[in-house]
Amino acid sequence: MNYGKKATEKKIKAAGSRSRKYTTRVFLTFFKTCLILCTFCLIVAVSMGAGMFMGIIDSAPELNVDSIVPTGYATTVYDSAGNLTDTLVMAGSNREEASYDELPQDLIDAFVAIEDSRFWTHNGIDLRSISRAAVGVLTGENRGGGSTITQQLIKNNVFNGGMETSFGAKLERKIQEQYLAVQLTKSMDRTLIITNYLNTINLGKNALGVKVAARRYFNKEVSDLTLSECAVIAGITQNPSKYNPISGQEANAEKRKTILQYMFDQGMITKEEQEVALADDVYSRIQTVDTTYKATSTPYSYFTDELTQQVKDTLMEKLGYTETQAHNLLYSGGLQIYTTQDPAIQKIVDEEVNNPDNYTAKRYSAEYRLSITHGDGTTEHYSERDMQSWHKNVLGDSHDGLYDSEEEVQADVDSYKAWLLKEDDTIIGESLTKILQPQVSFVLMDQKTGYVKAISGGRGAKTANLTLNRATNTPRQPGSTFKVISAFAPALDTCGATLGTVYYDSVYSVGNKTFNNWYGQKYTGYSSIRDGIIYSMNIVAVRCLMETVSPQLGLEYAENFGITTLTSQDLGASQALGGLTHGTTNLELTAAYASIANEGIYTRPVFFTKILDHDGKILINNEPETHRVLKDSTAFLLTDAMAGSMETNRKFGSSINSTSARANIPGMSNAGKSGTTSKNNDIWFVGYTPYYTAGIWAGCDSNQKLTAQNGGTSFHKNIWRNIMTRVHENLSDPGFTIPDSVETAQICRKSGKLAIPGVCTEDPRGNAVYTEYFAKGTVPSEMCNTHVRATVCAETGLLPGDSCPRTVLIRIALPADANGTTDDSPYALPTEQCPGHTSIPLPLTPDGPGSSEFQGPGGSLGPVGPGYVNGGSTVSSPTGGVSRGPGLD
Numbered sequence: 001m002n003y004g005k006k007a008t009e010k011k012i013k014a015a016g017s018r019s020r021k022y023t024t025r026v027f028l029t030f031f032k033t034c035l036i037l038c039t040f041c042l043i044v045a046v047s048m049g050a051g052m053f054m055g056i057i058d059s060a061p062e063l064n065v066d067s068i069v070p071t072g073y074a075t076t077v078y079d080s081a082g083n084l085t086d087t088l089v090m091a092g093s094n095r096e097e098a099s100y101d102e103l104p105q106d107l108i109d110a111f112v113a114i115e116d117s118r119f120w121t122h123n124g125i126d127l128r129s130i131s132r133a134a135v136g137v138l139t140g141e142n143r144g145g146g147s148t149i150t151q152q153l154i155k156n157n158v159f160n161g162g163m164e165t166s167f168g169a170k171l172e173r174k175i176q177e178q179y180l181a182v183q184l185t186k187s188m189d190r191t192l193i194i195t196n197y198l199n200t201i202n203l204g205k206n207a208l209g210v211k212v213a214a215r216r217y218f219n220k221e222v223s224d225l226t227l228s229e230c231a232v233i234a235g236i237t238q239n240p241s242k243y244n245p246i247s248g249q250e251a252n253a254e255k256r257k258t259i260l261q262y263m264f265d266q267g268m269i270t271k272e273e274q275e276v277a278l279a280d281d282v283y284s285r286i287q288t289v290d291t292t293y294k295a296t297s298t299p300y301s302y303f304t305d306e307l308t309q310q311v312k313d314t315l316m317e318k319l320g321y322t323e324t325q326a327h328n329l330l331y332s333g334g335l336q337i338y339t340t341q342d343p344a345i346q347k348i349v350d351e352e353v354n355n356p357d358n359y360t361a362k363r364y365s366a367e368y369r370l371s372i373t374h375g376d377g378t379t380e381h382y383s384e385r386d387m388q389s390w391h392k393n394v395l396g397d398s399h400d401g402l403y404d405s406e407e408e409v410q411a412d413v414d415s416y417k418a419w420l421l422k423e424d425d426t427i428i429g430e431s432l433t434k435i436l437q438p439q440v441s442f443v444l445m446d447q448k449t450g451y452v453k454a455i456s457g458g459r460g461a462k463t464a465n466l467t468l469n470r471a472t473n474t475p476r477q478p479g480s481t482f483k484v485i486s487a488f489a490p491a492l493d494t495c496g497a498t499l500g501t502v503y504y505d506s507v508y509s510v511g512n513k514t515f516n517n518w519y520g521q522k523y524t525g526y527s528s529i530r531d532g533i534i535y536s537m538n539i540v541a542v543r544c545l546m547e548t549v550s551p552q553l554g555l556e557y558a559e560n561f562g563i564t565t566l567t568s569q570d571l572g573a574s575q576a577l578g579g580l581t582h583g584t585t586n587l588e589l590t591a592a593y594a595s596i597a598n599e600g601i602y603t604r605p606v607f608f609t610k611i612l613d614h615d616g617k618i619l620i621n622n623e624p625e626t627h628r629v630l631k632d633s634t635a636f637l638l639t640d641a642m643a644g645s646m647e648t649n650r651k652f653g654s655s656i657n658s659t660s661a662r663a664n665i666p667g668m669s670n671a672g673k674s675g676t677t678s679k680n681n682d683i684w685f686v687g688y689t690p691y692y693t694a695g696i697w698a699g700c701d702s703n704q705k706l707t708a709q710n711g712g713t714s715f716h717k718n719i720w721r722n723i724m725t726r727v728h729e730n731l732s733d734p735g736f737t738i739p740d741s742v743e744t745a746q747i748c749r750k751s752g753k754l755a756i757p758g759v760c761t762e763d764p765r766g767n768a769v770y771t772e773y774f775a776k777g778t779v780p781s782e783m784c785n786t787h788v789r790a791t792v793c794a795e796t797g798l799l800p801g802d803s804c805p806r807t808v809l810i811r812i813a814l815p816a817d818a819n820g821t822t823d824d825s826p827y828a829l830p831t832e833q834c835p836g837h838t839s840i841p842l843p844l845t846p847d848g849p850g851s852s853e854f855q856g857p858g859g860s861l862g863p864v865g866p867g868y869v870n871g872g873s874t875v876s877s878p879t880g881g882v883s884r885g886p887g888l889d
Contacts, residue, residue, distance in 0.1 A: 068157050068184065068193075070095060070200035072208060073334025073614055077304060079341040080453075086304045093332030095208035097614075098222050100195045106227045106269070107210060108194055110234035113262040114255075116149040120190060124150045124181035150181040153197040203233060204240035217245055219289045227273060228280035231256040231263075245286050253283065299465045302457035303341050303607070306472045306587075310607045311337060314620060334614030340451035340606055345727055349442050349454040352723045359438070361711035364403045365701055367433040368413055375424030387416045394419070400704050402437055409434050436460040437700045438711045440719065441470035441586045444694040444727070447594035450603030450624045453692065455587075468701075475565050475583035476682045476697055479675030480518070480659075482578035483541040484638060485561050485592055486554035488529055493557075493634040495548045498780070499530040499641055500752035500772045503543040507819040510573040515542050518676065524654045525812070525824025526750040526786060530772070533641040535651050536659045536674060538577055545576040560629050561592035562602055578675060589686055590695035593673075596638050597688035599739070600630030633741040633775035640773055642671035642687070643736065652749050653765040654823045663687060663717040668728050669735045672720075676713055680706045683713050685720045690734050692727060696720045738773075745779040747772050750812065750824070751786035759787045762810045764827050788813050793834040803837035 073095045075088040087094075112119045118126050126148050147155070154177050184193065203213035213233050214222040225233070235255030236243045245252045260277055263269045269277075300308075308330060315326035329335065352358060370382040384401070391399040403409045413432055421427075442456040457469035468474060491497035505527045508515050517523070517538045524537070532540030545554050551571045558566055558575075565582040572579075587605055595602035604625040611620040630638075642660075649658040659674045663685050672687020681703045686695040698716040699706060706713050747753060748760040748768050755761070755769040768787065790811045793804035800806050811829045 068153055068188075068196055070157055070196060070209070072332045073097065074212070075330055075333060075335040075337060077307065077337045077339060079339055079343045079346075080451075081343050083343055085339070085341065085343075086300050088300075088304075088308065088331050089206065090331040093208070094206045094212055095199065095334070096211045097199050097334070098195070098209065098211040100191050102221070102223045103195065103198060103210070104223060104225055104230060107198070107222070107225055107230040107233065109263055109266075109268040110227075110230045110259050111149070111194070111198065111237070113266050113268060114234055114259045115152070115237070117262070117266055119149050119194070122148060122185075124148060124183070124185035125178045147177075148181060149197050150184055150193055151177050153193060153200060154180050154184065156200050157196070201237045202240050203236045204244040205246065216293070217286050217289060219292070226277070226280070227260075227269065228256070228277040228282045231259045231277060232282055232286070234259050245283060246290050249283050249286075256282075299462050299467070301346075302462065302469050302471060303339070303346065303452070303455045305457070305466050305469055306455065307337070307339060307607045308466075311611065314611075314622065318620060335619065336612040336616070337608050338610050338612075339608045340446075340449075340453060341455075342453040345444060346454040348723055348726045349444060349456050352719055352726070353440055353442055353456045353459050355722075358715060358719045358722065359711055360715055361438065361709060363437045363710060364406055364409050365401055365435045365437050366403070366409045366413065367431075367435060368416075369429065369431045370417065370420070370427065371429035372421070373426045373428050374422070379428070382420065387413070390416055390419065401702050402700065402704055402710065406434050433463065435701065437704070438698050438706060439470060439701055440696060440698045440716060441474070442694065442696050442719070442723065443471050443586045443590040444692055444723070445590060445594055445605060446691070447597040447603070447688060447693045450591070450594070450606045450626070451609075452587075452605050452607050470697065470701075471586045473585065475585050476699060477580060477583045477677045478578035478589055479677045479682060479684055480536045480538070480541075480578060481589060481593075481673050481675035481684045481686050482558070482580070482584075483536070483576055484533065484596070484642070484673055485563070486558045487541045487545040487549055487576040488533060488641075489561075489596070489630060489634065489638060490549045490553050490557040491529065491544050492637055492775075493630050494553065496778070497529060497544070497548055498752065498772070498774055498778050499637050500528050500747045500749075500774075500780070501544075501548075502526045502528050502750065502752045502786075503532070503540045503547070504815050504818060504822075505537060505539045506822050508539045508543060510542065510546060513573065515539055515573070515577075519656055522656075523820060523822040524651060524656060525814075525822035527651070528749065528752055530641045530644065531651060531749075533638070533673065534645045534649060534658050535656050536645075537656075541576040542573050546573055551575060557629070558592075560602070560627070561595060562604065563588050563592060578677070583682075586695050586697045589684070590693055593686045593688060593695065594693035595629050596635050597671075597693050598635075599632040599737075600628055600635035601626055602629045631741065631775065632739045636736065636739055636742055637773055637775065639671045639736050642673055643669065645674075646670050646672060646687070652768065653763070660685065660687070660717070662714055663721045665689065665721060665724050665728060668724075668731070668733050670724070671736070674717065680713055683716050685717050687720065687724075689724065689728060690736060691731060692724070694720060694724060741776050742773050743776050743779065744771050744773055746770070747780065748784040748787060751784040753780045753782045753784045753786075756784050756787065759789055759810060760784050762789075763787060764810060786813055787811075788829055790829055792830055793837070796834045796836060798830045798832050798834035801834050801837045804834050805837075 072093040074093055076084055076096075077086040077088065079085050116122075116126065118128070155173075158180065159173050159177065199209040199211070201210075202208055203210065203216075205216055207213040207216040210233060211222045213236070214220055214225055214229075217232070218225065218229055232245050232252060235252050235258075236245065238255075242248050243252045243255050257278065260269070260274050264271060264274045311330055312323065312326040315321045315329060316323060321329065356362065366384055366387075368382075368384045368387060371379065372382070373379045388399070388401055391397050403412065410432075436459050439458050440456070441458060442454070443452065444454045445452045455471050457467075457471045491501070492499070503526075505517070505525055506523045515538055518536060523539070524531075527535075527537055527540050529540065529544060531537060532544065545551060551573065554575055555566055555571060563584050565580065565584050565588070567581045569581045574580075591602070591605050606622060606624050609622055610618055611622070613619045645658050645660040646664040647658060648661045650656065660672050663672060663674070664670065668689050670687055670689045672685060675684035675686075676682070682697065682699045683706060684695070684697050686693070688694070696716045696719060698711070698719075700710065704710060746755050746769055748755040749770060750760070750763070750768055757769075760768045788811050789808055791800060791806050791808050792798060792811070793800045794807040795805060797809070810827075812824045812827045814824065814828045
């Protein structure tokens with residue numbers, strides 16, 4: 001530096017110059033301005049950051065005990081004995097809650113060691129872990145995450161697992177998560193935090209929470225886990241796919257080793273415990289459990305399939321849920337459902353339905369699906385219907401869709417596929433299910449409560465959930481079981497008929513349809529409603545409906561019996577025989593008969609008694625829905641007649657036998673009704689005891705006729721008897737209670753009216769008088785007008801001429817519209833004059849040979865023919881035969 005005089009003066013002069021001072025001042029002003037602006041910006045930035053931070057904090061979700069409890073719990077189903085029968089889950093809901101006391105200390109320590117070593121001491125966030133994680137991000141090394149167990153719990157349950165896609169949203173969630181973690185640690189005991197965390201985490205294979213994971217991987221309760229097993233489960237949570245102990249065994253084994261080392265380093269276990277755990281061959285046990293799990297994992301039962309629908313319907317009806325809400329609550333709401341299913345009865349039903357000894361035929365049908373992409377890129381889908389068309393149109397055979405063996409099914413499918421496939425075709429989907437035929441369904445319920453005790457929707461293995469349930473959602477034609485529902489029940493209950501009311505069984509037509517009996521073109525003449533029930537008489541049922549009840553009233557009664565499948569097209573005579581547009585289900589038909597067994601009170605079938613929510617509070621208390629369908633007297637009359645059907649009986653004056661004796665339960669009062677459709681496609685039996693009502697249906701899924709080759713038409717009654725006999729073992733027989741509203745009277749079988757001693761008792765086929773039950777006030781007051789003591793030609797049986805040798809016989813007065821020949825025809829009052837004797841006047845002798853009069857109703861003079869004297873007057877029939885006297889139909 002130059003310190004000379006001139007240089008110094010120059011510098012002094014420069015420093016004092018005005019331009020220099022100005023420049024310095026400008027610079028200082030600019031610097032101050034920049035400093036102020038920077039300070040201001042910093043203050044603004046800090047303020048904005050603080051504001052944004054406080055805004056983020058203020059907008060954080062409300063935190064309470066309920067908000068951090070995991071959701072998506074499995075629903076558990078229990079039978080009437082309290083046994084767990086099914087667990088209802090959907091993806092993301094297979095979770096069961098474990099209490100802190102159930103959690104082994106080794107399991108808690110394993111998770112703490114690997115996930116949050118200072119869990120018991122930090123305030124909800126761990127600054128050291130956050131710093132370690134930040135350094136790992138900067139250096140590219142994986143040094144673990146910075147989230148504590150508390151933060152993970154909040155992320156999973158408050159922030160739905162942290163699924164944000166943008167950085168800003170992730171940052172906002174992270175700030176709120178850390179803030180809430182601090183708040184939660186202040187307000188909640190750490191044991192509750194760790195419990196909720198262990199109940200929340202995803203542990204692979206749709207196992208949510210440690211309780212389900214313990215069962216899934218080790219087939220044991222969480223409280224019974226060993227140290228080695230605890231380390232396996234703790235190793236899953238960081239990446240459930242990568243560290244799954246089944247599919248990712250090697251990765252899980254490395255993680256398990258790390259966890260055990262951490263536990264030792266942190267003083268949670270001893271060296272000896274670590275070595276014992278490492279030596280454990282834990283993965284071989286997991287593989288064994290997994291194999292067993294897959295082998296024993298079965299679909300829901302037919303009972304549970306129907307239960308799920310009943311529960312959803314009830315949630316919508318009683319609590320106003322939408323269908324989606326009801327579905328989600330059922331499968332992920334952690335409900336506890338207590339059902340009416342009786343495990344002992346269900347076991348009997350399943351055994352008998354699937355017992356091959358109960359069937360006389362074993363055939364198969366096929367459900368075949370094939371999807372093909374052709375060389376031109378088009379795709380077509382084929383089913384067993386297309387295969388049936390192939391049989392008909394290509395092979396030209398009469399194949400009915402049934403096979404004698406599984407091998408025969410496979411061979412036919414292979415032949416069809418070989419014919420169908422072209423060289424450039426590609427199969428993109430194929431499935432084949434072989435189904436046993438004939439099939440059955442069975443429903444058993446307690447008629448007093450409406451509780452469904454057991455149900456079977458088909459024989460053979462059930463392969464999936466919510467498959468075809470032949471008991472509840474497959475309507476079939478009910479056949480003669482419907483006679484009681486739509487014809488006989490309303491006739492007795494409302495229309496003034498009695499069990500003794502008679503209809504003439506002969507050729508009968510309605511419109512252009514002629515009806516026949518199940519036993520062919522054979523007719524029995526006068527037959528009562530009791531006869532119609534015991535012997536399942538079609539003509540009696542149809543005439544009862546058309547002449548006494550009316551189709552409209554019959555349909556109304558059927559609907560009141562709980563049959564929901566009816567339509568206006570079912571109005572007509574065929575409904576008396578079960579000829580319905582859509583048919584009905586076994587469940588509804590069994591419930592209808594249960595109302596008869598329950599003294600006329602219908603109860604809607606009940607599958608569950610109560611539903612508890614996840615907290616154990618009653619959500620629904622399922623009170624049965626009931627209404628009266630029949631008078632108690634009507635119910636008893638039908639019961640007594642159907643009890644007669646269970647006994648071996650032959651119809652009076654006929655060769656027709658009762659239809660249900662094969663189903664009779666030894667040593668127990670029972671009543672019931674069989675049903676067979678006209679082409680033998682569907683066969684039924686529905687009956688009851690003082691304890692239970694049960695219904696069985698049998699047939700082929702595709703409506704093939706039940707020929708002898710396909711099993712015949714009686715095996716179902718054997719199954720019904722076998723099941724009900726076993727169910728009633730060791731139960732006393734109280735009999736069916738006769739209500740006070742019922743009385744008895746002796747009547748004539750052929751008229752349904754009061755019997756005439758010496759006349760009705762002298763029917764040529766035997767004594768036609770019997771004691772019948774009646775609802776009080778309905779006992780007939782008229783005397784029999786069907787049996788007639790008639791004087792006829794002793795040789796020809798025709799109306800006697802003057803010179804005929806005469807005899808007095810009991811004869812049957814036929815109705816005016818009698819058609820064809822019946823069992824009563826040979827005993828009918830003659831209508832033609834004997835042509836073979838010379839007319840010789842004979843003296844009149846009362847009530848003996850040569851008498852011109854014969855006994856009518858109540859002892860009065862009855863019908864007379866030409867030349868007969870009635871009260872001193874000669875009376876001729878308009879037809880030249882026997883005319884009808886007073887009181888005769």
